[in-house]
Amino acid sequence: MIALAGLTSEVLAGAPRWGCKISSWLGSTFLRDVPIVSGKLTSxxxxxxxxxxxxxxxxxxxxxxxxxxxxxxxxxxxxxQELDVSVLVGSAVSDQVWTVRKARVLITDWDDDDNGNVVVTGESRLRRIKDDRPAVPLVPATGGTLASEALRILPPGMGLAVDATLADRAVPSTMVWGTDRLAALQDIATAWPALLRVDTWGQIVMAAPLPQVPTPVLTLTDGKGGTVVAVPRSDTRSGSANRIVARSSASGAEDVQAVAEQATGPMAVTGPYGAVTTEWSSPLLGNVAQAQAAAATMLARSLVSAAILPVVHAPDPRLELDDPVAVVRRGEPLWGWVTGTELPLTVSDIGSGQRTDVGVGT
Structure with a gap:
């Protein structure tokens, strides 16, 4: 969560002034501030x-x-051209204004409509990685590691931050990354295991996996002083695997395999839900311990997204993906992780509030 001194849930619940600052850049050259009439940042x-x-x-x-x-x-x-996006929150009782930096996005499309407006869309810098396919397949450098290869796979000029808790290890020199840079980075993240993310400045990040139990940094609640408007419930079997099989595809390591299963609760593989299996393989898995770590992280991620609370609340620019939060509705507390947000950028976009998807697992 983005922490700014004085910007509290009470401030956000008290009808603060709301706006944004969007600046256009081409490389290191500032082009112009963009005066928008409406907008939304979706994560x-x-x-x-x-x-x-x-x-x-x-x-x-x-x-x-x-x-x-x-x-x-x-x-x-x-x-x-890239757009720097910040949200401006002004206190309802003072002149204080907080600037919350949110993202740097690459402009991908624009269109002018019949109402005299120009509609512009953009995506994070991961789009640059997705688009930039080399002419020949990439192969690991001699002595390459997960961290060094992740940095080398990035297009020129892009930076990488690696969480200090991630243990680096060697990459097999006989493997081939191919021509899909983003797929290669995703493969590294899954095998490490880590989370592939991008920070508010557009830098690529290899973050540590989520812990088993969330420790909420923020409580979204209704009632007096709360910001929650509604918490409708949704659920789906699609994509909700309860068994992960991780194998090595490295030459000579075909017997390296690990299985992670949900053993308890309504999604237990031995219960009426049955087994929903996802298989994943990578030459980056050199032993059973590495395969087990990758499988366990994939299972945890699957279970988090198995039950989503789409929380509607007063806009809160502090929230980020993967934040551990508590949701309290009519006294019922649930803990989970932020898996998505739809942040309005102007007063005209606020409407009924901001939507934040919270994965509470099962």
Whole structure:
């Protein structure tokens, strides 16, 4: 969670002033601040790029034509332009304003509608990795490790941060990464195990896996002083595996395999739910311990997303993916992890509030 001194749940529940600052950049060159009329930043752990942005701009505003046309240097063109996104929260009882940096996104599309507006969409810098396929398959460097290979796989100019708790290890020199950089990074993250993420500055991050039990950093609650508007329930069997089989695909390590199963609760493999199996293999698994760690992390991730609480609450820009939170509705407490958010960027977007998906598992 993004922590800023004085920006509390009480402030956010008290009808604060709300806005955003969006700045356009092309490389290291600042182009212009973008005056939007509406927008939303959506984050989901289940998507490859994690973060997507949609904004609407009046075509003519501040004496400027915001329709990019064929100008490759226009602030909203899609020739490498990136948007820095911050939310501005102003106290309802003082002049204090908090600036909460949220994301840096690559512009992917724009379109002008019939109402004199320009609609722009963008995705996190993971989109750059997804698009940048090398002409020849990538292979590990001599003496390469998970950390060094993850950095080397990134397109030029992109940075990588690795959580200090992750134990680095060697990568087999006989394997081939292929031409899909993002798939290779996802393979490294799963085998490590780690979480592939991107920070608010656009830097790629290999984060530590979530612990078994969440320790909430924030409580989303209804009632007096609370911000929760509604907590509808949803559930699905799709994608809710309760058995993970992780195998090595390295030459000479075909017998390396581990299985992680849910043994208790309504999703136990021996219960009426039955077994829903996901198989995964990688040459990065060199022994059973590594395979077991990967399988256990994949199972935990599957169980977290097995039951999602789509919480509607007063907008809170502090929330980030993977934050451990508590949800209290009519006195019923549930703990889980943030798996998705839809953050409104202007007052006109707030409507009934912000949606935050909380995976509470089962």
């Amino acid at each position: 989901k752990t289940t998507t490859d790029v994690l973060h997507t942005l949609s904004i609407t701009v009046r075509r003519f505003d501040h004496g400027f034509d915001w329709r990019p046309g064929s100008d490759p240097l226009h602030p909203l063109a899609r020739y490498g």
